[in-house]
Amino acid sequence: MANGPANDNLGVLAEALEQACVELMAGYGVRATVQPAENQAHPPGSPMVAAVDFSSHQVRGTVTFRASQSVIAQTARGAAGMTADPQGFLADWTCELTNQLVGRMKSKLRAYDLTFNVNVPRLLAQQNGGELEHGIRYRFVCESGSFSGYLDVLIQPGFLLEHNPSAVDSVAEGELVIL
Amino acid sequence: MAPKKILIIDDSSAVRHQVKGVLAEAGFTTLEAVDGVDGADQIRACADLALVICDVNMPRLGGLEMLETMRDELSSRALPVLMLTTEADPASIARAKSGGARAWMVKPFKDRLLVAAAMKLTAAAQ
Numbered sequence: 001m002a003n004g005p006a007n008d009n010l011g012v013l014a015e016a017l018e019q020a021c022v023e024l025m026a027g028y029g030v031r032a033t034v035q036p037a038e039n040q041a042h043p044p045g046s047p048m049v050a051a052v053d054f055s056s057h058q059v060r061g062t063v064t065f066r067a068s069q070s071v072i073a074q075t076a077r078g079a080a081g082m083t084a085d086p087q088g089f090l091a092d093w094t095c096e097l098t099n100q101l102v103g104r105m106k107s108k109l110r111a112y113d114l115t116f117n118v119n120v121p122r123l124l125a126q127q128n129g130g131e132l133e134h135g136i137r138y139r140f141v142c143e144s145g146s147f148s149g150y151l152d153v154l155i156q157p158g159f160l161l162e163h164n165p166s167a168v169d170s171v172a173e174g175e176l177v178i179l
Numbered sequence: 180m181a182p183k184k185i186l187i188i189d190d191s192s193a194v195r196h197q198v199k200g201v202l203a204e205a206g207f208t209t210l211e212a213v214d215g216v217d218g219a220d221q222i223r224a225c226a227d228l229a230l231v232i233c234d235v236n237m238p239r240l241g242g243l244e245m246l247e248t249m250r251d252e253l254s255s256r257a258l259p260v261l262m263l264t265t266e267a268d269p270a271s272i273a274r275a276k277s278g279g280a281r282a283w284m285v286k287p288f289k290d291r292l293l294v295a296a297a298m299k300l301t302a303a304a305q
Contacts, residue, residue: 080200081196081197081198081199081204082196093191096194099236100287102265103265103267103285104265106266106267110267110268115268118266120238171283171285172285173287174285174292176292177272177284178281179280
């Protein structure tokens with residue numbers, strides 16, 4: 001991913017996905033590093049996979065989050081109030097993380113005047129080592145294993161994501177607003 | 180004095196567990212609902228609720244739709260609602276305010292801030 005503002009639709013979306021993945025993990029105290037394009041294969045194992053569909057007039061698609069169970073458990077241990085053994089929550093927590101990933105992407109894309117409706121997350125059948133086929137994907141590693149963010153998207157012909165610095169969210173992650 | 184009762188509406192059992200853990204530590208008792216339909220039923224069934232904490236994006240009935248459905252009832256009971264969600268869309272926040280929500284917090288939440296919000300909103304509701 002190039003530094004600086006991305007200047008094409010897929011570049012903007014890819015940048016939002018990559019940053020959202022890193023920030024999602026950082027929110028739970030997990031430092032993640034993106035892997036180079038030639039090192040995208042996952043180690044064998046039984047990962048957790050969840051997806052969220054999104055849609056607007058201009059774009060629609062699916063964000064998929066795939067992570068080793070150890071990564072899911074590590075984020076759960078970093079979550080406020082999570083006192084139970086995270087093993088009992090892995091599937092549900094994977095869906096919640098995917099939901100939060102899309103929320104972060106949505107916040108970033110608001111700076112391009114793009115907003116969309118988000119469906120509820122759905123757990124996908126676990127993939128045994130095989131790689132998912134998606135348009136945009138990033139694989140990351142962290143202390144407890146690896147995870148990936150994937151994006152499939154259809155963009156209305158002629159639509160262009162243009163940066164609008166004034167179109168930003170009024171509430172940041174973790175912030176409270178009294179209405 | 181009996182501990183104040185808070186209804187947590189979220190389709191994620193992990194999030195409900197999180198919120199319940201944080202609020203229990205602060206001395207609140209909690210009830211749980213899995214979506215807006217379940218949440219509306221429990222609001223109607225429980226007369227002594229002090230606060231509702233509600234997700235936005237849920238199956239069957241989302242949090243904003245539930246707010247709009249329950250607006251008059253929530254208002255007549257002066258029952259405050261805190262929206263706890265991954266969404267930070269200004270239009271959704273404005274819609275929540277119009278529906279009678281009193282606060283909006285974006286996940287992942289910080290335990291101290293959630294407790295502070297619960298204290299403030301339940302105190303104001305008395």
